[in-house]
Amino acid sequence: MLLRNRLQQKGKYLINQFMGMKEMFGEKYPYKPPFENVSFWERDFPFVQKMPGLSENSKIITVEGNMCSGKTKFAKELANCFDLKLFNPITDRDIYYDNKVDLRVFDPVLTDRAKIYTLDKFYSNEKRFADKTLVCRLQLNFFKKKFYQYIEALKHLIYTGQGVVLVNSAIYDYAYTETLYKNGYITKNFYDYMKRLYKFTIPEFFYPHLIVNLDIPSKDLFKNIKNGKRDREKNSKFLTENFLNEIRNGCQIRNEKYKKYCELIEVDVSKPLVDVELDEIFYDISKMQLDPPEYPKWNDIKFYHWQYLSVHLVEELIISYDENRLDDLFDQIKAVACPEYLVYGEEVAQWT
Template identity: 30%
Template structure:
């Protein structure tokens, strides 16, 4: 920061004094001064980070630490399916005026610019190139295809990684806390349980855990994890009531759900307790939510504690420079893309494709226009692409996934060629 200011001074001359600040500026007392959640947070006017880029020049006058307040917290609501996570998370966010980020769906993974990749399975020459979603997973397909679900789980990890990145960007640019469901940190629970039931090879699981470690070092840990739980028999019954097509699923049974719960209680939660607070609730015995939220208001989710030096450590920054530099890192598209990008390891054939498969895909992409579209761009019903930055200036615009019937026009030159 100091070096950047020195270079800036040589360019601006004496006027540099107006747009610089001491690199040792101590952050306000937000880190230790405002400790408990409140139902009436005092948020400052948010920075429009979706339309404007937070740059080094803006960091000189836009102080990140000044945005932090008692509700600048990341709260994770974790648990198995059908335990009421979504309803609980929404009410929690509404009560404390936090932002709720809903969980992703299979469409977020398999739909690109209005094209459902699952519809192209008939064009794929090998089973490895086909799409395997949760419906086919619970249907219990041929055991020889079980290992291909490892690739799907890695795609789910990527979706959760991007959601947590969005949560951090939101809190840094607005000061508003965020509530998430089943985060990128708990994704390993699913991977470990899948490995126990033959959906991951040992090499594939080892690569997944290495990729997880390399991807998560960028993130600051959450402040609170709320774990909603119930017996496996209860969850199995609820899932089959909600999704009748799972009635005869060979995968959905108490043994599989027990493995899930065991990984939560013996692997995930002990690891996260070193960095944040955790709460456990059996949904069959949950008290009134208003009383529960009153208990949350009394929790200190930021102060350092004796003997727990790693808890909330990521958020104990004393200088504005530290907050701004981290915020700039989260806004660096090149840096984020480098971390988020991954390629299947050659030693794990179930996670990687060979040269012939890659050549076929490059050839196929030339005849499927949706694969040529950059997902960072929007387009209107005439097929005219509009950069996301100009979204507010052009109307009407429609995202492909919202209106798959729109005319997509003449596709641009494919990114990959045969």
């Protein structure tokens, strides 16, 4: 059952009205003691504290925008200002490392389709359309990792009361998938599969309280990349101005969709932000009303996920966000219509 169908449950609501977030300027916010390692089996619910009280800084903030636009640096400053936990952006290292084991060590005994495909290979491959199968698998793995990271961020907020900042979160991942499809890097079947997957999984989220979109014209961003020090993007033949513009347009579409559910601010980063400008942005954020109104209008859907957050709903969240249950969520939508994404038994049999 989707979370939005469980929100009208009775219980003691946990949301209080605050005037805004409190700037800490590098100091620690007086959060209540965390209890991250407590067992949350159903049998334990009557005997454990369900969650600490939420404070004015108990917020989920995502920093979105085009690639190489300075999202991580901005997020670090934001997290430091309000004493929030920073979740760094997902990289391909998060995909090919499993329990500190580099899965690429198995590549010599795997078939080409079964080998680990990384962003380095994508950027350096001169055969533009040769690796659609591998690009499809890479994009799906990125979305899964982003999805699990968002869930971990929400669980951290529930368990500790500390707010979180995410960089390049799952809710804007569709912009990248659409760009890959329009530029011919993934197949139509896989694109349709990902659209169904987004439609089925994203509504399971509690949408963030605030989205910060870092916007920069594609022409300026392309020039910055070519003049920058990141050789992987700098020397890539795939990273064109049109490619960056497609991502930017996709982010703008996401902005229009999600500003109905949460607060949204757009920051022009065509020129590097100086400390004074950052202070002004953070001051504006501190004065924003990021809590649901006490008496919302019947058609007001902003913060609607957070309007009825109760102890009873938190118990359901803890159960629903178990890792095994999340895996089942992805398994309910099979990629049967895009066999190019799958690795077949005959290929596995070549090295077993």
